[in-house]
Every structure is written in structure tokens, then in C-alpha cells.
Amino acid sequence: MAEEFAIVLIGDFNPKIYQPSWFANQRLVRQSEADAAEVELIHSDFTSFSTECFVLQVARERFSMTVRSSAFKQQLHDLVVGTFNLLLHTPLTQMGINATTRLQFRNDTDWHAFGHFLVPKSQWAPILHRPGTRAVTVEGVRDDKWPGHVAVIAEPLRGAINEALIRVNDHYDESGEKKKGQDSSYFLEVLSQCYDASLSRARVIVDGLVEKYLQQGVFDDGTADD
Amino acid sequence: MGWWKNTFSKAYLMTGPQMTDSPVVSERDAARKSRVAGFNGASWLRGNRFGEQDEPQLDVTALSPVRRGASLVFEPPKLSSPKVENFIAEQEFEGVVLSVDEIQRTFWARLADCTAENPDEEAEFAFSEIPVDDWQLITPGALFYWNVGREWRNRQMRRVSDIRFRRFFQFSEATVTRAKHRAETLADLIAKANAYPSGDTAGFRRT
Amino acid sequence: MPIPQATPPDSDELEVSVFGPGFGESVVVHTGHDEWLIVDSCLESPTAQPKPLEYLESIGVDPATAVKVVIASHWHDDHVAGLSALLAKCKSAILSCSTALAQKDFLQLAELYCESPSRIPPGPREIRNSLSIAAERSKALKRNMLCFALENRPIWTSAHGRAQALALSPSDEMVRRALEFMARSYEIAQSGIAILDRMGDTPNDVATAVRVNVGGRSILLGSDLEASASPLIGWSAVLALPGATLTKSAVYKVAHHGAKSGHQEDVWQNMLSPAPLALMSPFRLGAHNLPTYDDRQRILGKTATAFITAHPDKARSRSTKRRRKVDMLLEQATLDRRSAYGPVGQIRWRAPLAHPTNHGRVELFDGALHLADALAL
Numbered sequence: 001m002a003e004e005f006a007i008v009l010i011g012d013f014n015p016k017i018y019q020p021s022w023f024a025n026q027r028l029v030r031q032s033e034a035d036a037a038e039v040e041l042i043h044s045d046f047t048s049f050s051t052e053c054f055v056l057q058v059a060r061e062r063f064s065m066t067v068r069s070s071a072f073k074q075q076l077h078d079l080v081v082g083t084f085n086l087l088l089h090t091p092l093t094q095m096g097i098n099a100t101t102r103l104q105f106r107n108d109t110d111w112h113a114f115g116h117f118l119v120p121k122s123q124w125a126p127i128l129h130r131p132g133t134r135a136v137t138v139e140g141v142r143d144d145k146w147p148g149h150v151a152v153i154a155e156p157l158r159g160a161i162n163e164a165l166i167r168v169n170d171h172y173d174e175s176g177e178k179k180k181g182q183d184s185s186y187f188l189e190v191l192s193q194c195y196d197a198s199l200s201r202a203r204v205i206v207d208g209l210v211e212k213y214l215q216q217g218v219f220d221d222g223t224a225d226d
Numbered sequence: 227m228g229w230w231k232n233t234f235s236k237a238y239l240m241t242g243p244q245m246t247d248s249p250v251v252s253e254r255d256a257a258r259k260s261r262v263a264g265f266n267g268a269s270w271l272r273g274n275r276f277g278e279q280d281e282p283q284l285d286v287t288a289l290s291p292v293r294r295g296a297s298l299v300f301e302p303p304k305l306s307s308p309k310v311e312n313f314i315a316e317q318e319f320e321g322v323v324l325s326v327d328e329i330q331r332t333f334w335a336r337l338a339d340c341t342a343e344n345p346d347e348e349a350e351f352a353f354s355e356i357p358v359d360d361w362q363l364i365t366p367g368a369l370f371y372w373n374v375g376r377e378w379r380n381r382q383m384r385r386v387s388d389i390r391f392r393r394f395f396q397f398s399e400a401t402v403t404r405a406k407h408r409a410e411t412l413a414d415l416i417a418k419a420n421a422y423p424s425g426d427t428a429g430f431r432r433t
Numbered sequence: 434m435p436i437p438q439a440t441p442p443d444s445d446e447l448e449v450s451v452f453g454p455g456f457g458e459s460v461v462v463h464t465g466h467d468e469w470l471i472v473d474s475c476l477e478s479p480t481a482q483p484k485p486l487e488y489l490e491s492i493g494v495d496p497a498t499a500v501k502v503v504i505a506s507h508w509h510d511d512h513v514a515g516l517s518a519l520l521a522k523c524k525s526a527i528l529s530c531s532t533a534l535a536q537k538d539f540l541q542l543a544e545l546y547c548e549s550p551s552r553i554p555p556g557p558r559e560i561r562n563s564l565s566i567a568a569e570r571s572k573a574l575k576r577n578m579l580c581f582a583l584e585n586r587p588i589w590t591s592a593h594g595r596a597q598a599l600a601l602s603p604s605d606e607m608v609r610r611a612l613e614f615m616a617r618s619y620e621i622a623q624s625g626i627a628i629l630d631r632m633g634d635t636p637n638d639v640a641t642a643v644r645v646n647v648g649g650r651s652i653l654l655g656s657d658l659e660a661s662a663s664p665l666i667g668w669s670a671v672l673a674l675p676g677a678t679l680t681k682s683a684v685y686k687v688a689h690h691g692a693k694s695g696h697q698e699d700v701w702q703n704m705l706s707p708a709p710l711a712l713m714s715p716f717r718l719g720a721h722n723l724p725t726y727d728d729r730q731r732i733l734g735k736t737a738t739a740f741i742t743a744h745p746d747k748a749r750s751r752s753t754k755r756r757r758k759v760d761m762l763l764e765q766a767t768l769d770r771r772s773a774y775g776p777v778g779q780i781r782w783r784a785p786l787a788h789p790t791n792h793g794r795v796e797l798f799d800g801a802l803h804l805a806d807a808l809a810l
Contacts, residue, residue: 003312027393030359053313071315071373075390082394185399192398316759324718332768334718344753345479346456346773348718355766374762385758387766397545397623405544409537412544412565416535416579419571425527425578426502426589 004100005073005199006066007080009187011092015047015058018083028082054079077195084184094148095187097170097195099202103210104163111162113219117212118154121222131222144197146190148172152205166209168202170194313388315375317341321389323368324348333364337372356389363391438779438798441492445786447793449652449684452484453714453742455777457514460654460686461485464596464647465786469494470589471526472504472643472654472686473512474519474559477777483515484777486522497524502580502589502598505530505563506656507639508556511716517562528567529588531603531639532581533611534560542619582641583608585674595786596647601674602658603639606665611638637689642671644682649789651680653704655688660697668697671704678703684782685709690716691724691732691741701735708736710795711804712780715745722746729804739804740795742778746807747800750775776800 019042024034033051040048047058053072057064067076084090105111115133124131135155142148148171157163172190318340326333331353338346353361363370369392377386397405442448448463457475464470474483481487489496500523506512507530520528533539543561564579571578580588582600589598603611640658644651661667668688671677683706689695691713711732716723722745724732732739749771754760763770778801784793797803 003314029393030357032357032359069313069315069373069375071313071318071371071375071388072390074371074392078392078394081396085394085396189398189400192401317755317763325721334721336773339753343480347752347770348749348773349752349770350768351766352768372766374759374766385762387762389766397548401548402545402623405548406541408547409540409544412540412561412568413535413537415568415572416564419568419577419579422571422575422577424580425525425571425574425576426580 003070003102004066004068004098005070005076006064006096006098006100007076007191008065008096008098009063009080009084009092010061010094011063011090011184013058013060013063013090014044015060016042016044017087018047018056018058018063020049020051023079023083026082026086028079073199077191081188081191084188088184088188090184092184092187093174095172095190097172097191097198098167099170099199099206100165100167101202101206102157102163102165106162108162111156111164112221114164114213115156116219116221117216120220122220125222144194146172146194147175150201150205152209154209166206168205170198170201313373313375313377313386315341315373317374319347319372321349321370321372323364323366323370325366326364335370351389355387356391360389360391363393368392369395436796438781438796439491441494442783443785446783447647447650447786448781448783449686449712450488450779450781451686451712451714451742452488452777452779454511454717454775455484455514456774457511458690458714458742459483459485459512461488462645462652462654464591464645466591466593467494467499468591468596469496469500470502470504470598470645471500471519471523472656473506474514474516475511475777476514476774478774483519486519488779496522500526501591502527502529503563504528504582504588504598504641504643505534505560506641506643506654507531507637508534508560509637509657510556512657513556513559513563516559517566520563520566524570527578527580527589528563529580529582529598529600529641530560530563531608531611531641532583533603533608533615533639535564535579535581536612536615538612538615538619540564542615542622545619545622582643584670585676588643591647596645599644599646601642601644601671601677602656602667603641604666604670606663606670607638607640607667610666614638638666642688644680646680648786650684650784651682652684652686653682654686655695655700657689657695659689659694668695668700672697672699680704681706683709685711687711687713687724687732687739689723690714691728692716693725693728693731696728696731708738710782710792711736711739712741712782713739713804714742714778717745717749726808729807733804733808737805738795740780740797740801741804741807742780742801743776744800744802744807749773778802 020029020034020037020039023029024031029051037049037051040050042049045060047056049056053067053069053075055066065076065080067073084092103114105114118136119133121131133156135153137151137153139149139151142150151169151171153165153167153169155165157165172187172194175186319337320340321335321337324334324336332350333353334348334350336346336348353364356364371390371392373388373390375386376383442463444466446463447465448461450461452459452461452475455475455477458473459475460472462470462472469489471485474485476483482490486496489499503516503520503523503526505516505528520526539557540561543557546557547561567578582588582603584600584602584604586600587597588600590596637657637659640656642656642658643654645654658671659667661669663669664673682704685705687695688700713724713732724741724745729745752770752772755763776799779798780801781796781798782793783796784791
């Protein structure tokens, strides 16, 4: 089960708009939620605040909204769609629907084995002394009609013991047919059609990866006999 | 490309732990067997929370720009953690309000189980279960989500019930167009059906 | 001697069976000679077969050939649960529903409901899917497998002409109102307000009441048609139809679950035989149980032979059992919680076609009871 969901948009934003009070005035969030928001910064170059269920960071070229539970994934969708329905003229060029899952291994051995599963070490052993996997990114072509790609990033969790993160980035590029006065409508359409499918895809990817890992049993740690 | 590149990931790339190991050859098989024996299903494998220690610290970075070579660069603050550190939903429902009793301040709702394939349920809620902000949204037909699960705040866990009314629900233009188109197709099919002799056993026909 | 439930009627035996609630209500009519009608659909659980299908198969009837018409009396969830699955199995059946449901206003709204990520309500989806099945079937068979109901319009006539189903509603005015409502709902659905189910809180302007005439008898199936003061809608419009009161029905599927809103005195006085056989299924939603105690008394004042498929006040099935701590929290957060589904009771009436004055025989299964027994819990 993915623990963190995020929608990231690349475009042209005015960070100062995205204040808690704006969301409340537009009835996209509860007034009490907006009042209780923890604001880090509201500035024409960068806005960052968090509420009970989401974190928002907006820079001039990047909008990122994150929730930390599957319980709020629909809120995430509604907030982003609601926001950009109101700000329809915001030019957007890319979108990512991202899901992050945390894996906890029972012990060191299993954790190392996961690294060997991701990157078999035989090719590296002659080159590096005691090679280890730090992070792996694999990108695949989309199997639907939308331009973009799907990337999977697996990496150990910093500061944690025997834990790793798998992030699935479902990336959408803008349509090849340029719309006049490029706005949010294309990505809103993608979001409405693809959100559930993206999250399902992320689950399938993570489940598939974990299942293969569990089935494998024997891992190439680079110490095989010649 | 690179919407996902951010200081968060970069920090991991720069300073994250390495996965290393080199059991002695003669112990290699034993080590592998140990790894194999360690697996007995995924239930232990999935983590269930982001611990506070796992996140970059909530540094207050300089808000004024810093010099890099000939440039002044603005350094945005790092990702902040929401108050609710994590919420693991153990049961998720999608609900629609069926009826509202303004006098008793209660409402009945139909609930679809989003966690497992269980039959729909019907439940009566008191308004007091709903945040006051959402009371104006309690009306027949209104949609909401009801999540029950474990919440971590300040490293303490407690079980909570969270009801959130959907505040925005809109079909996109393309969805509306698609629905219109399919409706037209079905209407055409129905109209064509009317041209055939009646499927009624006695041959009565209606349009 | 009681006849087992899984015993088919004789070829020359008339049968009317009412099922409910489970989730929903359904009526099954055998007009003789292995010809069956089904009105609405209900389910015992979301994964179960529609109850009418289950019953027919249990008595050895092949729904693919024997069911001649499936009538969707309106779109409310509690009448169409499983309807499209039912129609798909009844391969020879025509589909009948209000003519309003064939219009673009409804079809557009239903398609939007199909696009909705929400799982509820299913009513419009079921109607839309059923229309699609029937339209495709028409195309394949080169026969019109759709018959839209409008007041005083025949829906179906049996092969030998001995039985006929006649729609008594909706009236033109009801159709007009229904289309107006659908157009408004369609506008609202596009406006961003998170209110999806606008179908439930309006009068039943698409309710299709049907009279089945067979072998000198008449059966009145009241759907959820409501009483009204206006002669243009509801039961008033039906009573105003030419010939409406010439035939007296001896069997009456009571309108709107016996509720006062479905009761019009003139229907009992002028459209029904004295002391008719009254059949109904309850509607249970929290505190709103129909028929109410007063409704039950009123109906029993009209006829002593009144039956109901389940006790209206009996608590519905308990909701799904989950992990103890989760269940505790669910209980704490709610005042009441029940499964939306439950056992389906059946009232079965059979009578010989050859003897129209024979009162026939009523059997009760799976919790169905005499309405008088429903006066006490």
C-alpha cells in the first residue's frame, strides 16, 4: 500500500495565490483547516504550507501537492482539479502522479538482498570494491495513449534501518497538438481520466517488484565463483 | 525532465546509506540460504509509516538569497511535515447522503466499502461526527469519504474516524462530451430499434 | 398441504410473486403457458443473482425463453438492483420503461453517472445498461425489443392473446416533468457541486404502473406511483384514463411500499375489487420504515388479505464484521449501521386460469408474513 501520493505540475505559477485562505474562500478546504494550516512561507517566488492532510509547495515553475495516506488520495485529486478549474488559464506543461511505498525489511540480510535484486553485482564486482546499490531509476514507455513515461525509483531510506522506498512517477507530457493559449485544461482532462489508473498502476508495479523479489530467493551479490 | 528531482532526493543520493555485503566464499551459500530463509511472505515487508527521523530535518533555511559565483540564488525551504505524520486507513468508505433530519441533526448515508468487496451498508450519523465547517454540505446526494484508521501525531498513535465531504466534483469537458456522444449513440440505437417489428409476441409496436 | 417453494406453477395456473426487500423489490407474474413477466429487480447480496432469476431457475423455468417482458418501473436503486444482469439472461424479453428514460436528457445524465468514479448510486447506470442491452438485442434480432411505457399503452400481449400488460402511467405531464428534472440535474452535475444523487428526492415522475389482464382476471402493479391532487399526474391521471375504472383488479401490488404517499382512496374504491389481495414489500432506511404502523392499519382496513415480504420494523442484517478495533470505532462513530442487503422474502399467489372466481392460494416464504402480524414486532 502506497503511503504517499503527490501530484506535481510543471508550468507557470504565481505562488502567492496559493494561500490557505484562498483555498478556504474557494471552498476547496474547510475554513478551520485553512486557519490551522502551518505556513512556512508565502512569497511571490515560493509558497509552502501544510494542513492536516496535505502539504503544498509552489514555486514559479512547479506545483506540488502531497498527501500521506491513501485515505486522502481523493482529496488530493479534488483539490488539484478544483484549484485548476478555478485557475484554468495557468499554463501547464508536465504532470506527475506519484506514489511512494515504504518497504521495511526484517533484517540487514534481506535489505542487502533487495539491493542485489535491483542491481545484480556480478558486473560491478570487478570494477568496484564492495559495490552497493544506492538508488535505481528505471523508466518505461507508457502503454496508453498519453505522451509521457513511467519511472520507478528504488532507494534506501535515509537514516532508517533496513528500509527502502519505491517511488512510482507516472509522468505526463503535454499533448503534441498545442492548444491555443495553453492552459490547464489538457492536464485536468488527463487527471480526470488517468488518476485512478495511475494509482492502480503504481500498486501493480510495486506489488510486482516485491513479488519477484520474494520469489527470487537467490541473489547475485557479486561473489559468485568464476 | 525532472519534475521529481528535488532537494529531497538529492540529499538521499548524496548521503544515503549503501547496501554492501561480502560474505566469505565458503560461507556464501549459507548466507544465501539465510537470505532465502528470511522470506516468508510480504506481510512483514511493507512498512507502515514514515518516521519523523526518516525525513530531512525541518531546517529553516535562509530566506535571503545566497551567493553562488556571480549569481544570487534563492534557496527555498525544505519540505515540511504535516501535523498528522501519518494516517493508515484500516477501513475506507465512500458515502452518499440519503436523508437528513435537520431537527435531530442526524443523517442517513449509503456506504460503499472501498477497502474490500463487501456489501454496501447504511448508517446513521450525528452531525456532531462531522466538523462544523462541513455541516452546510450535508444534503441528500452529497458525497463524502469516511476513513477509519491509525493516526500518528507527535509520535503518538491513536485510532480515529475521519469523515470528509467532497467539496469539488466536476466532470471535465471531455468527459461531458464523451458522455454526450455515447448518449447520442445509444439514442440512435434505440431509434433504430423502433423501426423493427415488435419483439412483443403479439406484434404490438411502440415508438 | 404446503407446496415446496421450488415447485413450478401448472401451465394453466396464474402466479404473482412479490420479492423483497434484500435490496429492492421485484414482481414476477406467470400468465400461463410458460410465459412470464418480471417487474423490477432485487438482490439478496451484491454478488448474488437477481432474485427473480434465482427463483425462476429454482422452479425449472428457463428465463432465456420464458420471460417475455422485463419492466423497469422507475430508476430508483431499490427497484433496479441487478436489472441489467437480469435482462441479459432473459434473452427473449422486451424491456419496458417510462418513455422519459429513452430521451436524450436522461441518457446524457445516465452516461455521466457511468463516468462518475463514485460507486453509488447505481440506478441510472442499471437503466442505461438495460437500454443498451435491449437496443443491441433489437439490432441483432431485427426486432424491436424495447417498448416505452406511456399511459394507456399496451406493453405486451401473449402469443395467444389471452394475457396483456397495459401501462397506466406515466402521463404526458409526468414525462414532461421528468425530462425537466433530468435536464436540471445534468446542469448541476457539471457545476462542480459534489452532489451526485439527485434522483432520489423527487416525486416518481417516471413510475410505470401496469395492469396485467389475464384469463378474466386483472392484476394491478402499482410501482411507486404516488397519489396526487392534480389530474395530470400520479394516480389521479390514471383514474382519469378512459376505461381505468371499468376493470377491477383482484390482486394489487400496493404502490410505494404501502406508504401514504402512494395511497389514493379512489384507487381502492374504483380500480380494485372489494377486499382485494394486497401484496407489498417494505422499504427500510433507518428510521423511515414503510409501510408505517398507520399505513399497515389503513391497508388492513381496506382488505384482510394483505401480505408483506418482510416485517418493516425488523432490523436489517448486521453489517460486515471487521477487525474488532475497527468495528468498535465504526460503532462509536455511528448511531446505527446495517447492511444495505438482506434476506429476500417471497409472497406467492397462484390461482387456476380456468376459474377466475377462484381466490387462489397464498404461500409465504423466507420471512414473508400477513400484514396483521406486522402490527406487532
